[in-house]
Amino acid sequence: MQRRLTYTVGKDNADASPRDWFVATALATRDRLVPSWLASTKRNYREDRRRVYYLSLEFLIGRLLIDTLTNLGLTEAMRDALAELGVDLDMLRALEPDAALGNGGLGRLAACFMDSMATLEIAAMGYGIRYDHGLFRQTLKDGWQHEYPEDWLSFGNSWQFPRPEITYDVGFFGHIESSRLADGMLAHVWRPGETIVAVAYDTPVVGWRGKHVNTLRLWSARAPDALRLDAFNQGDHVGAQSEQARAEAISKVLYPSDSTPAGQELRLRQEYFFASASLQDLIRRHMRQTGDIRRLADKVAIQLNDTHPAIGVAELMRLLVDVHGVGWKEAWRITQATFSYTNHTLLPEALETWPVQLMERLLPRHMQIIYLINAMHLDLLREKGASDAATLSSVSLIDERNGRHVRMGHLAFLGSHKVNGVSALHSALVKETVFKDFHRLYPDRIVNKTNGVTFRRWLLEANPPLSRLLADTIGAGVFDEPERLIELEKFADDVEFQNRFAAAKRENKARLATTVFERVGVRVDPAALFDAQIKRIHEYKRQLLNVLEAVAFYQDIIAQPAREFAPRVKIFAGKAAASYHQAKLIIKLANDVAKVVNADPATRGLLKIVFLPNYNVSLAETIIPAADLSEQISTAGMEASGTGNMKFALNGALTIGTLDGANVEIRERVGDDNIFIFGLTAREVEECRAKGIDARETIAASPRLAEALRAIAGGVFSPDDPHRYAQLVDTLTYYDHFLVAKDFDAYWEAQRRVDARWRDQKAWRRSSILNTARVAWFSSDRTIREYAQEIWNVAV
Incomplete structure (x- = not known):
């Protein structure tokens, strides 16, 4: 570390800033994992191991210093070494920027899976994009969300290894030339009109105990020629760099707005760019290892994380047929045997489609391939007797309604040998809804793989007080074998252990209270019930339901000053998509309600509301260990799984939620008495929608x-603009698609059950302990074992 400070950073101890010390510490830590990384890579080649490639547009890896030190078992050694130099490790930890490579659950799941694949010593590599700015940095100005670039790379990235020698050409536009081969077969050659260069950047991903290290390879986009020198010399200094700027836009930000044709094109360019570079890279590695392209499916498993990399199905067919000369039928067999696809949503708008016109222009050869895949697929179904026009239209890769579109979910399904949902309920609904006809035609293809989370990060790193208690009580081996958490059950009624468990929670709550004051200037009492809803802001996740209950609770406090209430702090965090007006209005409402409630002395501190800006992994690591109550209140049947629910339960928070996503399985494991379930089931939601979603009668029947x-509609919380929320209330009243009004009374009653349990602290602590004890099954190690054994055919 001292050598790194001197010879890499170029500073001595007297002149080094805290950031200099962070860089030196990160590089010194990185040095310790490189030997294992190189050994793992050599072992993969030496043993001719089957490889897993995880393609994801998001990897929400968070800060890596403590994560890497923890997995290497070096945290305390590093803390002591730094202390001798007068440097505080926790100060350095706070300086590290969160890698802005994801948005929410999808990206965090990918990060957990990478950790578990390394822990289980699977030969794996993650592929994604090295975004310059990621999603966006969220700020709140007078309660409104504003978006700014997330400059996480402004001071460099100490964890990455640039690989300028590993580049691939990725083509766009152009035309196709066809010619007859000697055997009479027709060959196609795509002549791209534009070429972008994909440059590799590698980040090592170390598993638990440091025994195995995998690679996260991220692609950055560059123009073949960084500068048109002729134009520059003629005085067009800006135009000379236009090609570079156009190329770099591909890896500039995560999820550029697709509300314009140019935005749609950029999104598709992003997805094809990283899918193509990744497939070219893994084929190069496969050929180096075996020399036989026809053995690709024997040695390679590719997991598509959602539909974003689905264009990879057509790209692999192009590479096999056009570049490597494999016959069509054999290429299709290889493709299906190689790919598998994880579906993350039942929302139709989240199952990507692309206009055929855009695809034909941007990726002309791929559109040809998609047409042929579709024609052969439909011909085969007709041969098997599936002549029903409605069915054939439903499973066609081309949606002919409202303009012709390519259905990327259909392409991913058809090009994969297995398709998985991410919770038991979600997988069942996938079979009944979005892929109903596909499931009838291919009944063995859809399987379930309930999500999991990396326990080591969400205990050892995020919750040291609870981790120390677990190690003291049931032994440090619990971090190697999470199933040993069940041993906590026998301490659930032990008053002394309950007190120690509560003390650990209180320590975390005090830390969060400090964060809340530093970020939003609101003082909260750690003795109050901390009630947290932290996730992407979306109408189906129903932050609005939570805000409405807060308003009603506030009104009760004002109306009944003599009544005893359980003090509560409601904590919100999450980002709304930049173009999602309704979600941004909900953020504003939460902040407006908070402003009024927090300033009203009549609440007597019984209710505080805070919205913490710029939610990311590091903020989650502060909130989750401190939460007493976990809000998982999505409209039933709309949340695929959730992973925040698992992290909260692991850290001893009780869940209030609908029977949606993995909440169903959490209830099965923690027990009905240790969770607060309310509201309509997924089937009841569909029945309600079929009858109509006008909520006037429901609202009239609920005075509260x-x-x-x-x-809200009358401007009580928006005196500066009394009509600000009129449209929001009208939508809820006449078009309650997410059934907020229908579930309100049930939610209110569930919250009062929460209050009653909270007043009985012994009962609350017992339930909290049992939540931690009974959720070992939700480890991402378990999830990855299931993928390995049942989808990837990899030994673990």
Whole structure:
């Protein structure tokens, strides 16, 4: 570390800034894992191991210093070494920027899976994009969300290894030339009109105990010629760099807005760019290892994380047929045997489609291939007797309604040998809804793989007080074998252990209270119930339901000053998509309600509301260990799984939630008495929608809800603009698609059950301990074992 400070950073101890010390510490830590990384790579080649490639547009890896030190078992050694130099490790930890490579659950799941694949010593590599700015940095100005670039790379990235020698050409536009081969077969050659260069950047991913290290390879986009010198010399200094700027736009930001044709094109360019570079790279590695392209499916498993990399199905067919000369039928067999696809959503708008016109222009050869895949697929179904026009239209790769579109979910399904949902409920609904006809035609293809989380990060790193208690009580081996958490059950009624468990929680709550004050200037009492809803802001996740209950609770406090209430702090965090007006309005409402409630002395500190800006992994690591109550209140049937619910339960928070996603399985494991379930089931949601979603009768039958809506619509929380929320209330009243009104009374009653349990601290602590004890099954190590054994055919 001292050598790194001197010879890499170029500073001595007297002149080194805290950031200099961070860089030196990160590089010194990186040095310790490189030998294992190189050994793991050599072992993969030496043993001719089957490889897993995880393609994801997001990898929400968070800060890596403590994560790497923890997995290497060096945290305390590093802390002591730094202390001798007068440097505090926790100070350095806070300086590290969060890698802005993801948005929410999808990206965090990918990060957990990479950790578990390394821990289980699977020969794996993650592929994604090295975004310059990622999603966006969220700030709140007068309660409104504003988006700014997330400059996480402004001071460099100490964990990455640039690989300028590993580049691939990725083509766009152009035309196709066809010619007859000697055997009479027709050959196609794509002549791209534009070429972008994909440059590799590698980040080592170390598994638990440091025994195995895998690679996260991220692609950055560059133009073949960084500068048109002729134009520059003629005085066009800006135009000379236009090609480079156009190329770099591909890896500039995560999820550029697709509300314009140019935005749509950029999104598709991103997805094809990283899929093509990744496939070219893994084929190069495969050929180096075996020399036989026809053995690709024997040695390679590719997991598509959602539909973003689905264009890879057509790209692999192009590479096999056009570049490597494999016959069509054999290429299709190889493709299907190689790919598998994880579906993450039942929302139709989240199952990507691309206009055929855009695909034909941007990727002309791929559109040809998709047409042929589709024609052969439909011909085969007709041969098997599936002549029903509605069915054939439903499973066609081309959606002919409202303009012709390519259905990327269909392409991913058809090009994969296995398709998995991410919770038991979600997988069942996938079979009944978005892939209903596909499931009838291919009944063995859809399987379930319930998500999991990396326990080591969400205990050892995020919750040291609880981790110390676990090690003292049931032994440090629990971090090697999470199933040993069940041993906590026998301490659930032990008063002394309950007190120690509560003390650990209180320590975390005090830390969060400090963060809340530093970020939003609100003082909260760690003795209150900390009630957290932290996730992407979306109408189906129903932050609005939570805000409405807060308004009603506030009104009760004001109306009944003599009544005893359980003090509560409601904590919100999450980002709304930049173009999602309704979600941004919900953020503003939460902040407006908070402003009024927090300033009203009549609440007597019984209710505080805070919205913490710029939610990321590091903020989650502060909130989750401190939470007493976990809000998982999505409209039933709309949340695929959730992983925040698992992290909260692991850290002893009790869940209030609908029977949605993995909440169903959490309830099965923690027990009905240790979770607060309310509201409509997924089937009841569909029945309600079929009858109509006008909520006027529902609101009229609920005086408490009606009064809360009147206050919001009447400007009680927006005196500067009394009509600000009129449209929001009208939408809820006449078009309650997410059934907020329908579930309000059930949610209110569930919250009062929460209050009653909280007043009985012994009962609350017992339930909290049992939540931690009974959720070992939700480890991502378990999830990855299931993928390895049942989808990837990899030994673990």
